[in-house]
Amino acid sequence: VLSAALFKARYEDRLNELATTDPLTGLWNRRTFFQQLEQEVERTRRYSGCFSMLMLDLDEFKSVNDGYGHLAGDQVLLRVAEVMRVNTRSADFVARSGGEEFLILLPETPIEGGVVTAEKILEHVEQMTVEFNDQEIRITVSIGVSTYRSGESIKEFYSRLDKLLYEAKLRGRNRVVTD
Numbered sequence: 546v547l548s549a550a551l552f553k554a555r556y557e558d559r560l561n562e563l564a565t566t567d568p569l570t571g572l573w574n575r576r577t578f579f580q581q582l583e584q585e586v587e588r589t590r591r592y593s594g595c596f597s598m599l600m601l602d603l604d605e606f607k608s609v610n611d612g613y614g615h616l617a618g619d620q621v622l623l624r625v626a627e628v629m630r631v632n633t634r635s636a637d638f639v640a641r642s643g644g645e646e647f648l649i650l651l652p653e654t655p656i657e658g659g660v661v662t663a664e665k666i667l668e669h670v671e672q673m674t675v676e677f678n679d680q681e682i683r684i685t686v687s688i689g690v691s692t693y694r695s696g697e698s699i700k701e702f703y704s705r706l707d708k709l710l711y712e713a714k715l716r717g718r719n720r721v722v723t724d
Contacts, residue, residue: 567641569619570626578640578648582699585638585652589693596652597659597692598702600710601629601666603645604685604718617677621684628669633662656692656723663688663721671719685719 565577573581585596603609603625610618622645629639629647638650651659667686675682689709693702705724713722 570622570641572626572629572647573638573640575640575642575648578638578642578650579699581638582650585650586693586699586702588652590695593695594653595655595692596650597654597656597690598651598706599647599649599659599663599666600642600689600706601647601649601663601686602688602710602714604687604714606645606684609682609684613677613680613682617675617682620677621675621682624673624675625670625684625686628673629666632665632669637662654692656690659690659692660721660723663690663723667719667721687713687718688721689713690721690723 565574566572567574582598588594589596603621606618606621609621622641625647626639626641629649633639633649633651636652638652640648640650642648649662651662654662667688670684670686673683675684687710689706689712691702691706691709697705709722709724713720716722
């Protein structure tokens with residue numbers, strides 16, 4: 546009976562992991578991220594706190610997949626995920642939202658703290674080299690940073706952040722843009 550209970554507990558833990566994390570990077574997945582974002586918005590409203598969020602997109606990532614292959618692209622994604630893990634706090638929430646796009650939720654962080662985190666990640670990614678089949682792959686990242694505004698819907702906040710990321714791309718990539 547104990548053995549069956551332990552097996553069931555491990556099985557449920559594994560199912561939960563599969564349902565909440567990105568299978569390649571091990572970061573939280575988009576669905577789990579937005580659940581956490583909803584909780585953070587509610588907490589911020591209740592306690593008049595603040596939080597910032599980063600939206601990141603790897604620059605010219607398609608050229609990595611096209612030029613070196615998808616296995617190389619996976620290695621780049623894994624390294625960028627590690628850079629984000631190392632350069633965020635344990636209270637922060639880092640997720641792969643799809644393809645080469647990532648989101649980072651920074652609880653109790655004003656815009657200045659969000660910019661510091663974004664610039665640190667940008668610098669580390671820019672300096673990073675991924676070795677693949679005796680070739681060095683380098684990549685950069687564009688980042689939009691914003692702080693949640695009281696009374697704003699999640700959709701409005703996300704849309705504003707998306708525009709900031711797009712602006713970073715338009716300004717030449719490899720930069721942090723904030724409002």
